Structures are given as C-alpha cells and as structure tokens.
Amino acid sequence: MQWLMCPVCREQLELNARTWRCQQGHSFDLAKQGYVNLHVVQHKHSKQPGDTPESVAARRAFLSGGFYAPLRQAVEALLQQYQPKTLLDIGCGEGYYIQAMQAHVVDCIGVDIAKSAVQHAAKTNPEVTWVVGTGAVLPVLDQSMEICTSLFSPIPKPEILRVLKQNGLCLVVTPAPQHLYALREQLFDEVRPHEPEKFVAQLSDAFELLESKVVDAPLVLQQQDIQNLLAMTPYAYKAKPEKRQALEQLAQLDVTASFQLYLFKKM
Numbered sequence: 024m025q026w027l028m029c030p031v032c033r034e035q036l037e038l039n040a041r042t043w044r045c046q047q048g049h050s051f052d053l054a055k056q057g058y059v060n061l062h063v064v065q066h067k068h069s070k071q072p073g074d075t076p077e078s079v080a081a082r083r084a085f086l087s088g089g090f091y092a093p094l095r096q097a098v099e100a101l102l103q104q105y106q107p108k109t110l111l112d113i114g115c116g117e118g119y120y121i122q123a124m125q126a127h128v129v130d131c132i133g134v135d136i137a138k139s140a141v142q143h144a145a146k147t148n149p150e151v152t153w154v155v156g157t158g159a160v161l162p163v164l165d166q167s168m169e170i171c172t173s174l175f176s177p178i179p180k181p182e183i184l185r186v187l188k189q190n191g192l193c194l195v196v197t198p199a200p201q202h203l204y205a206l207r208e209q210l211f212d213e214v215r216p217h218e219p220e221k222f223v224a225q226l227s228d229a230f231e232l233l234e235s236k237v238v239d240a241p242l243v244l245q246q247q248d249i250q251n252l253l254a255m256t257p258y259a260y261k262a263k264p265e266k267r268q269a270l271e272q273l274a275q276l277d278v279t280a281s282f283q284l285y286l287f288k289k290m
Contacts, residue, residue, distance in 0.1 A: 026109065026130060026167045027152070030061045030160055058145040058153035061162040062136060076139040079117055081254030083143065086119040088248060093240040094196065094282045095123050098174070101234065101286060102127035107169035107192060113158050113183075114176025118144030118151070124172065125151050134162060161186050170194060178222065184229055184289065191289045193230060195222050199237045199281035206252070206278045209270045210262035219283035230287035240280040249276050 027036040029045035036043040041053040043061075051059050074082075098120060102110075108129040112121040115133030117140045125131040125148055134154040135141050145153040156162040158179035163186050170192040171183045183193055200216035207214045223232060244252065250271050253259045259267060270276075 026132060026163050027059075027061070027154070028162055028164045030063045030156070030162055035164055054142070054145070056142050056145040056153075057149060058141045058155060060138065060155040062138075062155045062157055074116070074137040074140055078255055079137060079140045079143065081251040083117045083119075085248060085251035085255055086117075090242050090244075090248070090252075091119075091240060091280065091282075093238050094174075094280075094284075095120055097236065097238045097282075097284060098172070098194065098196070099123050099127060101194065101284070102170075105170070105192060105286075109167060109169045111161065111163055111168045111171045111186060113161065113171060113173045113179070115144060115153075116140045118147045118153075120172075120174050121151060122148050128170075132163060132168075134158075158182060166191075172196075178225065180226065180229070187289045189289065192233075193226070193287040193289065195226075195285045195287070197222060197283050197285075199239075199283040201279065202281040203252075203256075203258075203278055204281075206249075206270070206276065207258060209273075209276075210258055210266050217283075219285070222285060226287055229290060231290050232285060233288050234284065234286035236284045238282045238284060240282070242276075242278050242280055244276045244278065246271070246274055249273055 025037050029036050029049050031049045032047045034045040034047055036045050042050050043059050044050040053059055110128045110131045112133045115121045115135045121133045132152045134156040136157050138155050141153050141155045154162050158177050161182040165185055166188050168186045169188055172194040174196040197219045198217040202217055
C-alpha cells in the first residue's frame with residue numbers, strides 16, 4: 024500500500040525497508056513500534072498535541088472492558104454493507120475501533136495527532152498503517168480513500184473532500200443527545216443534550232446523508248470504570264472538582280452510552 028503523502032511537498036511516499044521516502048528526498052523512518060511520524064514541526068501548535076498519555080491509558084482500560092462494543096459492532100456492520108477497500112481513520116487513538124475495521128477493508132490507515140496513542144496502537148495490529156499526523160493536513164494522497172471515518176474526532180471537511188474518491192464515504196460517530204446523561208447529571212448543575220445534527224448541517228453542501236442511526240449501550244460501571252471514563256472524556260476538566268471527586272467515589276453507576284452514527288457520500 025502506497026497511499027501516504029509527504030507532509031512537506033505533498034508527493035507520494037514509498038516504503039523502502041523501514042523508511043518512507045518521496046521523490047524529493049524527504050524521508051521518514053518507521054519507529055520501532057511500527058508507526059511513522061508525519062507530523063512535521065511546521066504543522067505543530069504545541070509540544071505534545073492531542074490526548075495526554077494519561078487520557079490514552081484511561082481510554083484503553085475502559086474500552087478493553089467491552090463497554091462500547093455495540094458501537095464497534097455497528098461500525099463493522101456498515102463496512103460489511105458498503106464494502107469499501109481503502110479506509111482512513113481520523114483520530115484513531117489507541118486503535119480500539121480501527122482494529123475491528125481493518126478486518127473489513129483491504130488497505131487501512133490510522134492517523135492521530137497524539138504520539139502516545141499511536142505508539143500503543145501500532146503494537147496491536149501490523150496490518151494497519153499507523154501514522155502520527157494532523158487532520159489539518161491528512162497524510163494521504165488526493166482521491167485515494169473510499170471511506171474516511173471520524174469517531175469522536177474532528178471532521179476536517181476540506182481535507183476529507185480532498186482525499187476521498189468520487190462517491191467516497193464519510194462515517195461520523197458522535198454523542199447522541201442523551202449520551203451518558205446520568206453521568207453528566209452528577210457533574211453539572213445544568214445538563215444540555217448533545218447536538219449531533221450540527222454535523223449534518225456542516226457537511227450538507229458537499230455530502231449526501233445515506234444513513235442515520237443511534238446505538239445505545241446500557242452500562243453498569245464500577246468505581247474504576249467510572250474513573251477511567253471520566254479521565255477519557257472532556258467532562259473531567261469541565262466539571263467542578265468537588266463534583267468530579269464525588270462521582271469518582273461512587274461504588275457503582277448505571278448509565279447509558281448513546282452514539283449517533285452518520286454515513287455520508289461525497290457528492
């Protein structure tokens with residue numbers, strides 16, 4: 024698979040031994056874990072962009088408990104239905120979802136801005152091409168992907184349009200209105216429903232909406248699960264410290280995770 028794009032000159036990268044190189048001579052070595060870092064310094068806005076190692080570790084621990092398995096299964100079902108061959112996962116994190124998606128495509132690329140997340144992900148599935156990179160300059164060639172996926176990640180619309188083939192697909196997963204409502208009630212004085220439909224409006228001028236589905240996952244969380252879930256969400260730092268501490272001391276919490284899936288086609 025030679026779908027990667029040089030982040031410096033935008034030429035095609037080719038893998039030779041353990042180095043990705045373009046015709047202009049820019050080269051990027053594979054790390055020992057098996058990923059390549061294409062997040063060049065001129066595209067960086069901080070020293071350690073993306074999720075912190077602590078957040079990555081908490082998410083890995085939480086997802087390994089199978090709590091979000093219904094979502095992963097729903098994503099797999101869509102891939103089985105539409106059968107794309109090339110897939111780019113934007114914001115792949117530690118690889119929980121893309122590990123499952125890879126089994127349903129021919130070529131699979133996972134990109135995330137958080138180096139610590141990609142370092143872990145690269146150990147999980149050597150069949151995926153793992154990349155540290157930014158959504159602002161997706162590290163793949165023009166019109167090379169049949170589907171882009173963004174699960175709880177930003178949606179860089181111009182870049183998605185650039186890398187998708189004609190009639191290519193874009194899968195967006197975002198919190199449904201009632202996502203983790205019981206948990207948020209514990210954290211905030213006022214709880215507002217999530218507004219997933221804003222993404223439909225954002226993409227409507229360039230994409231046709233093919234599928235819209237809500238997947239619910241009832242959860243029974245023990246204390247460590249609650250702490251891990253908090254650490255991997257933005258709720259943790261938005262809540263008052265005393266409310267977060269009270270929630271983290273609960274022995275058990277019953278809550279429903281609710282996911283909105285949108286599948287779009289590039290027009």
